[in-house]
Amino acid sequence: MRVLHHYWLSSGSRFCRVMLAERKLEVMLKLEHYWEKPKAFLMLNPASTVPVMVEDDSTVLVGVWPIAEYLDETYPDSAMITGTPAQKAEIRRLTDWFAVKVEREVVTPLVYEKLMRRLTGEGEPSSTVIRASLNNLSAHLEYINHLAERRKWLAGPKLSAADLYAAASLSVVDYLGDVQWQDWPEAKTWYSRIKSRPSFRSLLADHVTGLKPPAHYTDLDF
Amino acid sequence: MRVLHHYWLSSGSRFCRVMLAERKLEVMLKLEHYWEKPKAFLMLNPASTVPVMVEDDSTVLVGVWPIAEYLDETYPDSAMITGTPAQKAEIRRLTDWFAVKVEREVVTPLVYEKLMRRLTGEGEPSSTVIRASLNNLSAHLEYINHLAERRKWLAGPKLSAADLYAAASLSVVDYLGDVQWQDWPEAKTWYSRIKSRPSFRSLLADHVTGLKPPAHYTDLDF
Numbered sequence: 001m002r003v004l005h006h007y008w009l010s011s012g013s014r015f016c017r018v019m020l021a022e023r024k025l026e027v028m029l030k031l032e033h034y035w036e037k038p039k040a041f042l043m044l045n046p047a048s049t050v051p052v053m054v055e056d057d058s059t060v061l062v063g064v065w066p067i068a069e070y071l072d073e074t075y076p077d078s079a080m081i082t083g084t085p086a087q088k089a090e091i092r093r094l095t096d097w098f099a100v101k102v103e104r105e106v107v108t109p110l111v112y113e114k115l116m117r118r119l120t121g122e123g124e125p126s127s128t129v130i131r132a133s134l135n136n137l138s139a140h141l142e143y144i145n146h147l148a149e150r151r152k153w154l155a156g157p158k159l160s161a162a163d164l165y166a167a168a169s170l171s172v173v174d175y176l177g178d179v180q181w182q183d184w185p186e187a188k189t190w191y192s193r194i195k196s197r198p199s200f201r202s203l204l205a206d207h208v209t210g211l212k213p214p215a216h217y218t219d220l221d222f
Numbered sequence: 223m224r225v226l227h228h229y230w231l232s233s234g235s236r237f238c239r240v241m242l243a244e245r246k247l248e249v250m251l252k253l254e255h256y257w258e259k260p261k262a263f264l265m266l267n268p269a270s271t272v273p274v275m276v277e278d279d280s281t282v283l284v285g286v287w288p289i290a291e292y293l294d295e296t297y298p299d300s301a302m303i304t305g306t307p308a309q310k311a312e313i314r315r316l317t318d319w320f321a322v323k324v325e326r327e328v329v330t331p332l333v334y335e336k337l338m339r340r341l342t343g344e345g346e347p348s349s350t351v352i353r354a355s356l357n358n359l360s361a362h363l364e365y366i367n368h369l370a371e372r373r374k375w376l377a378g379p380k381l382s383a384a385d386l387y388a389a390a391s392l393s394v395v396d397y398l399g400d401v402q403w404q405d406w407p408e409a410k411t412w413y414s415r416i417k418s419r420p421s422f423r424s425l426l427a428d429h430v431t432g433l434k435p436p437a438h439y440t441d442l443d444f
Binding site: 046047059060061062063065066069070073074085086088089092093095096097100101104143 | 268269281282283284285286287288291292295296307308310311314315317318319322323326365
């Protein structure tokens, strides 16, 4: 069976799980403590990052760009990057926005400060870094709110990879209790639509040992 | 005519120029001081990053992933991401390696310390950051050397987007005088093959005011 090497609070891993679930494709999850650079995992991906997907025929797909395009090419009927060239470019732009920019400015530092430091014994969280990341988060939520006000889905009239990545990122930050949803009503309505999709339900059941999500995290009516 | 909003020492911009030149597609370059967040440029790309490509029909393509896939879809005869699903995944993995990982660990900090600080008046270069970036660069050159020893081109038997991105990144670092080519013979041979391609020649003619590249920078025999 297809295997997805993942980590619970990795937005890229969550994105791939939802991309697979939207297509009703089965996958076996394999948890990776990628920061410890396990030897067997380095053989698959010398960058030691998740997600990595391994197909039945042993095709190895490393990272968000390769996995997203591979799934679209292999299962074109349920493609998540569709439309005119301009629409596809917009979907890829926004997916990359969340996969690279939001990852660097918000998700990676918050997960590091609030979880990884404890797992790796690297001292107390830095309140300066947390504050800067939350400021960045506000700017990104404002952008999502702006897009959700003007479009049915973030990249246009159809649900796309951009929505799934954005929601995957926000679900990680929301797990940490850092999203002030009441300040972003349009973003909240958009997120509640994604949250109620069957593909998203299993993500919300994840629990990281020793780190409890806030009460509203799994609520559809939050 | 097609316009590419670019910056001289941006590896992503250089990658797009070579991708266009390999296909003999004309383009007008528009220099962007993206770090100043010019209003007109923010309208095209709220992230204020280069490259941004604008087509004759006003299609706006922001960033490496959208531009690379768009060019392959629009000009399939000269596609740079080709082969079996596994081969395409490998090309995308390596292109992303250079576009995200090498960018973050090597190119962005070196260009910032050696050029941007001067342009923006932000104090003296940090020797600690430069040293760390050069250490990272060695690890990436070792990886390129390893790939070039085993394969004709970095991602497999054919020239691909991965070679063009890797060479674009290295050309920026080489401009700064930071590549010790003699330590990486296979990487050097591979780079000299790219350097001699007509598509690459115009890049090497770039000059940034007040920053001279080393003597070997444009030499095909370096």
